[in-house]
Amino acid sequence: MTKPFSVLVVDDEKEIRDAIEIYLKYEGITVVQACDGIEAIEKLDEHPIHLIILDVMMPRMDGIAATFKIREQKNIPIIILSAKSEDTDKVLGLQVGADDYVTKPFNPLELIARVNSQLRRYVTLGTYEDSNKILNLNGLTLDPEAKIVEVNGEAVKLTPIEYRIVELLMNHPGRVFSIQDIYERVWKEPSYNAENTVAVHIRKIREKIEIDPKNPRYLKVVWGIGYKMEK
Amino acid sequence: MTKPFSVLVVDDEKEIRDAIEIYLKYEGITVVQACDGIEAIEKLDEHPIHLIILDVMMPRMDGIAATFKIREQKNIPIIILSAKSEDTDKVLGLQVGADDYVTKPFNPLELIARVNSQLRRYVTLGTYEDSNKILNLNGLTLDPEAKIVEVNGEAVKLTPIEYRIVELLMNHPGRVFSIQDIYERVWKEPSYNAENTVAVHIRKIREKIEIDPKNPRYLKVVWGIGYKMEK
DNA sequence: AGAATTCTTAAGAATTTCTTAAGGTTTTCA
DNA sequence: TGAAAACCTTAAGAAATTCTTAAGAATTCT
Structure with missing residues (x-):
């Protein structure tokens, strides 16, 4: 690593x-x-x-x-x-x-x-200041201290990697992250043949946080570029 | 400035x-x-x-x-x-x-x-929370001055290390601490090869403070991340 | 010396992560 | 416009990691 x-x-x-x-x-x-x-x-x-x-x-x-x-x-x-x-x-x-x-x-x-x-x-x-604030986007909530994510008040159980991806995206609402970006910032190592790994995790996350995973409201794809969290 | x-x-x-x-x-x-x-x-x-x-x-x-x-x-x-x-x-x-x-x-x-x-x-x-105040979480009580922990009014005898772990977690209810966090803050030195040491203490604590150690009510695990005291 | 506490080891259980592969959608460009 | 290429979604099982638990050794306290 x-x-x-x-x-x-x-x-x-x-x-x-x-x-x-x-x-x-x-x-x-x-x-x-x-x-x-x-x-x-x-x-x-x-x-x-x-x-x-x-x-x-x-x-x-x-x-x-x-x-x-x-x-x-x-x-x-x-x-x-x-x-x-x-x-x-x-x-x-x-x-x-x-x-x-x-x-x-x-x-x-x-x-x-x-x-x-x-x-x-x-x-x-270094990152102390903003990493402790509770984030909220249209009913999607993330508490960095408790490592808890909620959708409209209901707790969602994410695995560590899933959590880190959501945290990354929610820390920069609206900003698009390429799959490589996500991999490097979550796994903290260069991405090599890891495209699908990230994609699979995205899917799992949607399954958990989206009401209709096929028409995601929060975690959107930007074709040919990457993923982002809707502002 | x-x-x-x-x-x-x-x-x-x-x-x-x-x-x-x-x-x-x-x-x-x-x-x-x-x-x-x-x-x-x-x-x-x-x-x-x-x-x-x-x-x-x-x-x-x-x-x-x-x-x-x-x-x-x-x-x-x-x-x-x-x-x-x-x-x-x-x-x-x-x-x-x-x-x-x-x-x-x-x-x-x-x-x-x-x-x-x-x-x-x-x-x-505004008003600073005094760290000598007695802490109480759903029937789990910790008195920092007397160094006493009680479950539903019944005193529980913890060893010094056990007490410090409980105190750390209870001082930040809901916040997740990694095993390394716990080790470094309780033992006051960097942790290497200490993962299981902490795990064993967690087990001992549960044995003492939990009614059903297998389904802990207070001291919860957050998979892949660490432990926390339920708010 | 005896008792209490702390640490180490190890095995099995639970959970997460990765890989592979197939099928669907969007974009490109001939 | 239509076919090919690129990209995304989904599923399932294997591999790896993490957690729990127990028992005993080492250490510290009385």
Whole structure:
């Protein structure tokens, strides 16, 4: 499963960078490497980075400071790597600006869990505002907190994928999403031979939310383009 | 952009207070500092405070307890700062009265997001819902102060973890929490390989609070998404 | 040391998701 | 205009995932 995230790994030891890269790639996360702070800044400009893993014990501290500056502007979570033996004060100072830390030697699974946790939090915080509001369109209601969809007051039981499709469309009433759009935004991976998969789910959704699935009132097709939720 | 809010930051470390102040000021929020609970009480009398950010790990615990008492009267939201390494139970006790918490090291922007979120809620709700109030849902009762759960008036004995899960769910009736959400909010660390751990606790809770655990009335599953407490 | 709590493992049940395939509808363009 | 191509709908069953439950091991508390 590919995730739409890329992580910048900053460490002066190549073996560590490579090891982390292997584990993150296995998670479907793109990895960009940098061996010091200076290089990290360049990479941050070149690539869209969603999280930084940073070894505190590197020769060139100025680069690290600069990295932090950039984070302030870009709001990217930072996970710090540090050895237990390291100077506590120095590490502590850095930690004030960090989101999480892992001490070396570290369990790769734990690092991955923390990376995922940060990415999740980062994403949900970003979309926090509108993702909690109850949506309503002509009697079709969606409650993002309770994950409940209702048609004219009657609860409808949707599966997770069905729910996510409805949520996507209802968040942008009237906007047409191609099948690829839908697949990529719901499954969070590139669509390949997935046209019919989406179509089948559309059908199932109609079966549940439409009074007359053959003449849908809410979930309409736009021929040759995609689907949309009627405004 | 100036906001009509002032926040009291209580921490014994000056650098942390200053760092927080810088970020909040940038948001247009007024900041009042206090280095311990005693001082916090004075400041609460002197200034109109709308929210408190409180470090749990401070030398003088009595002052903190007093701060909480004041909050109870004044209905001010509290966000707790805690280090991961800290004694979980001690932190937990405090958190019961808190509205949100952030673990150190923290991302300043995340702290700001949570501050804004609390202030928003505080304003929109008008009268802030006290998290020490006894919760009641269809005969299921939770008393956060006494840490007692009752089903139709009959006390149920929950273990600490069980209690925290029930409390989390009851604080947000109807809202669905994924297993990862639950793990991270109850255990306060990222979850990996913890899916079944939570599931087992859910089962134990049902055994205790449900009349018919196979057809739960309170603690419901939302397939593929998580669990929730029925509204 | 004994009791209570928490975690791990594993097997089976329930539910969801995907694939395949056939038939219908709309568009294209000869 | 009419036939071909592209696109959409529908159905059914296989595959995969998720949930429940139980039992016992490991850990923590008293």
